[in-house]
Amino acid sequence: MVANHDIDITVRRGSVHALVGENGAGKSTLMKILYGMQKPDEGTITVEGEQVSFGSPADAIARGIGMVHQHFMLADNLTVLENIVLGAEKLHGIGSAARARIKEISESYGLNVQPDLLVEEIGVADRQRVEILKVLYRGARTLILDEPTAVLVPQEVEALFRNLRELKAEGLTVIFISHKLGEVLSVADDITVIRRGTTVASVVPAQTSARQLAELMVGSELPTPETRESTVTDEPMLGVRGLHLSGRDADGLLREVLADIGFTIHRGEVLGIAGVEGNGQAELVETIMGIRTPDGGTITLDGQDVSHEPTRRRREAGIAYIPEDRHRHGLLLNAPLWENRMLGHVTETPNSRGPLLTLSSAREDTRRIVEEYDVRTPGIEVTAASLSGGNQQKLIVGREMSHHPKVLIAAHPTRGVDVGAQAQIWDQIRHARREGLAVLLISADLDELIGLSDTLRVMYRGRLVAEADPATVTPEELGTAMTGAVTGRLSGPDGGDDNGPRLEKGEDR
Numbered sequence: 001m002v003a004n005h006d007i008d009i010t011v012r013r014g015s016v017h018a019l020v021g022e023n024g025a026g027k028s029t030l031m032k033i034l035y036g037m038q039k040p041d042e043g044t045i046t047v048e049g050e051q052v053s054f055g056s057p058a059d060a061i062a063r064g065i066g067m068v069h070q071h072f073m074l075a076d077n078l079t080v081l082e083n084i085v086l087g088a089e090k091l092h093g094i095g096s097a098a099r100a101r102i103k104e105i106s107e108s109y110g111l112n113v114q115p116d117l118l119v120e121e122i123g124v125a126d127r128q129r130v131e132i133l134k135v136l137y138r139g140a141r142t143l144i145l146d147e148p149t150a151v152l153v154p155q156e157v158e159a160l161f162r163n164l165r166e167l168k169a170e171g172l173t174v175i176f177i178s179h180k181l182g183e184v185l186s187v188a189d190d191i192t193v194i195r196r197g198t199t200v201a202s203v204v205p206a207q208t209s210a211r212q213l214a215e216l217m218v219g220s221e222l223p224t225p226e227t228r229e230s231t232v233t234d235e236p237m238l239g240v241r242g243l244h245l246s247g248r249d250a251d252g253l254l255r256e257v258l259a260d261i262g263f264t265i266h267r268g269e270v271l272g273i274a275g276v277e278g279n280g281q282a283e284l285v286e287t288i289m290g291i292r293t294p295d296g297g298t299i300t301l302d303g304q305d306v307s308h309e310p311t312r313r314r315r316e317a318g319i320a321y322i323p324e325d326r327h328r329h330g331l332l333l334n335a336p337l338w339e340n341r342m343l344g345h346v347t348e349t350p351n352s353r354g355p356l357l358t359l360s361s362a363r364e365d366t367r368r369i370v371e372e373y374d375v376r377t378p379g380i381e382v383t384a385a386s387l388s389g390g391n392q393q394k395l396i397v398g399r400e401m402s403h404h405p406k407v408l409i410a411a412h413p414t415r416g417v418d419v420g421a422q423a424q425i426w427d428q429i430r431h432a433r434r435e436g437l438a439v440l441l442i443s444a445d446l447d448e449l450i451g452l453s454d455t456l457r458v459m460y461r462g463r464l465v466a467e468a469d470p471a472t473v474t475p476e477e478l479g480t481a482m483t484g485a486v487t488g489r490l491s492g493p494d495g496g497d498d499n500g501p502r503l504e505k506g507e508d509r
């Protein structure tokens, strides 16, 4: 496998340089080479005019290059402070000097990091700021961010971009990877496009467009998630009633994580839930999957009460699951693709018959998934870890859609996938919806939510506080409701009038 060849890229000091390209194009590999994690077979790297050779990340850090990975690499069971000083104890020790330095960096770039919280207790946006601070703490002057915005909601993306501009103003350099071309155009000074392992173009935002970038990347048009015809029926498929879940927060106080959650998703319906990360969406999904036990409430699947069934039974009964964190809950990274294909479905065909595993049919079916879902891989014996992030996601989507699910719980189904693959996944969800699939969709991508959903709800502090019609609602309105500023029924951009034309438009769907 040749992941990179004839790469040619120049990054100016004090600029934000974006790197774009389809899944598996070689972006992460290139960044790992610049960060000393992988050694190139040929070619040269120069930093400030001097040729360098990195044997390890330590060498790269010594040259002022730091990296925040596509999949976070923090220790959950340590505090923020411990994570930051881990491995860099020589710089400022582990005591008050370290704490002071963290505070200083946090303040000067507006990172707002709280040193004493456990990493497992903080949300993804905060984790990302910890990763950035960790890199700055080590003295980085060039920051590599691999898909930093994939896990963020719009407000958080804005905050991150403000951080990046501050870094730039201080003379730091940022290299960042993203599949969201709109963002790339708004924040980057220079853009390099990678295709099949090599650099194919260098452009500046003023002289290009999202459409042109997509064409350079994949040679195809930009997709839209829009769903035209409605396939919603009146047959309830997933029913959630009075769901309550409490938990302890960082200060040990008992609080309601989920409060009186209730909704029904019908056959052929996509229910989208919007919300800033950390408002209970993850807990809701885990409760429906049977990973968490609620304090009260019922969950019915196709008329059957599954509230007390274990996760495996729920899956066998027809719930498919695309988890929000593919590394923690979706894959065994060190296992081959075909074992990953069996994961979560070991008791079902084609993976087993009765008590016996049927490995050869599982293998064969993995080949089919790789083919149908366009998973770019040299074969099914390679480990899941060797796939690029987007291709890992395609494998998970393929696996979950292959068991004729009645309900799909999809948390950020297109996170980290390129524009081409995104269109494919949208098509697959739409197709299954026509066949009667009920979908619970959670996404930080508001265009995706609005485009795919038949019904929209907004989640805030563990409650469903607002609802909206995807035919009329705007991303801005949804964004406002996500901050808790507006509740109830959101009407179109003209506001107010329930009997106005907006309602009619809603009925058209």
Ligand SMILES: Nc1ncnc2c1ncn2[C@@H]1O[C@H](COP(=O)(O)OP(=O)(O)OP(=O)(O)O)[C@@H](O)[C@H]1O
Residues within 6 Å of the ligand: 001, 002, 003, 021, 022, 023, 024, 025, 026, 027, 028, 029, 030, 070, 376, 377, 385, 386, 387, 388, 389, 390, 391, 416, 418
């Ligand atoms: N350790 C490895 N072993 C085998 N193949 C690998 C390994 N690392 C990367 N590859 C392959 O190299 C190619 C480039 O991968 P890379 O992770 O750089 O892609 P990417 O551009 O970051 O994609 P994505 O947008 O999906 O994250 C992929 O086809 C991947 O499968």
Ligand SMILES: [Mg+2]
Residues within 6 Å of the ligand: 027, 028, 029, 070, 146, 388, 389, 390
């Ligand atoms: Mg990558």
